[in-house]
Amino acid sequence: MSNASATIPANEILTARAIVKDYPSVKVLKLIDLSVSDGDTLAVIGPNGAGKTTLFKVLSGEVFADSGTVSYNGADITRMPAWRRVRSGFGRSFQVASVFLDLTAAENVLIAVEAYLAQKTQGARFRLGCRPAPDVRDLVDETLEEVGLASKGFDQARFLSHGDKKRLELAMSLALRPRILLLDEPTAGMAPADRQASIELIAAVKARHGMTVVLTEHDMDVVFGLASRVVVLHHGELVAAGTPEEVRQNPLVREVYLGTEVNYA
Known part of the structure; x- marks a missing residue:
């Protein structure tokens, strides 16, 4: 062929x-x-x-x-x-959703948001583990809203349905602002x-x-x-x-x- x-x-x-x-x-x-x-x-x-x-x-x-x-x-x-x-x-998703199962949906997205902001500021604002700044919380909320997970931000990822895990993985990719x-x-x-x-x-x-x-x-x-x-x-x-x-x-x-x-x- x-x-x-x-x-x-x-x-x-x-x-x-x-x-x-x-x-x-x-x-x-x-x-x-x-x-x-x-x-x-x-x-x-x-x-x-x-x-x-x-x-x-x-x-x-x-x-x-x-x-x-x-x-x-x-x-x-x-x-x-x-x-x-x-x-x-680049953003990437996998056949089996790659998320942090022991964290909540919001915490998963928070990691991605903080990583993106740290990259933009060369690490100057990476504050994971501290109380997120209001603008960071807003970005997390907006991203969860965009993929239809606004009501599940406090749900532990391991308990999300298969479809919602895929949505969460997409949210994490979107938080990195891929082209x-x-x-x-x-x-x-x-x-x-x-x-x-x-x-x-x-x-x-x-x-x-x-x-x-x-x-x-x-x-x-x-x-x-x-x-x-x-x-x-x-x-x-x-x-x-x-x-x-x-x-x-x-x-x-x-x-x-x-x-x-x-x-x-």
């Missing part, structure tokens, strides 16, 4: 070129090229084992590619660690009603903050409800790229992933 390069959009914010990533005895990513334009919503889809999560790890700096380059805002970040990418404007948000399976394990609410929340957050969003997702209703562009991975190769409609009508994509009977309105 030949590799298909994604069409290069204008105003690139994130690009990957000729990305190769192997694990012992497994070739995971094979010369992947993709580009994300500023303000885009790009969905990465494909069957299990296609390489989607590994690609996310390479883009976020969680792992480094064996070869190829990753660029952000025109700068080479191929070997930049994940924490530095966060400081440069680009990477969402790995944002609706995985959700009931249909929660899934639709998540679609609406992500769309609203993106519009409000003018962020760029890159997501992986198995649910095609989520993909076609959010994405402005879609790329398709299969056995570690990029086999198709385009608008949701172009990808939906692609015979190869139907064969390897969507199926011949798929019909999304």
